[in-house]
Amino acid sequence: MAFKQTKGNMTVEACVLPSPGQMFKGAIRVTTVRDTKTIERVTGRGCGRPMRDADAALAMAETAARQMIGV
Numbered sequence: 001m002a003f004k005q006t007k008g009n010m011t012v013e014a015c016v017l018p019s020p021g022q023m024f025k026g027a028i029r030v031t032t033v034r035d036t037k038t039i040e041r042v043t044g045r046g047c048g049r050p051m052r053d054a055d056a057a058l059a060m061a062e063t064a065a066r067q068m069i070g071v
Contacts, residue, residue, distance in 0.1 A: 002058050011031040014028060017042075020050075026064065
């Protein structure tokens with residue numbers, strides 16, 4: 001995990017998930033805390049296409065995560 005940042009009650013982190021064909025896809029994990037509930041969403045939308053290199057996929061996910069949190 002290269003990027004993890006909290007803003008208010010929302011935490012955004014970039015991660016890499018396996019993809020078919022021995023490739024890697026960047027993903028964003030968003031965790032929101034409301035009262036006593038924790039809501040976690042993982043999405044790969046906006047993080048680019050699957051790539052052979054995990055570092056390249058993580059870089060794409062980090063860029064998308066920064067845009068989501070507004071950094």
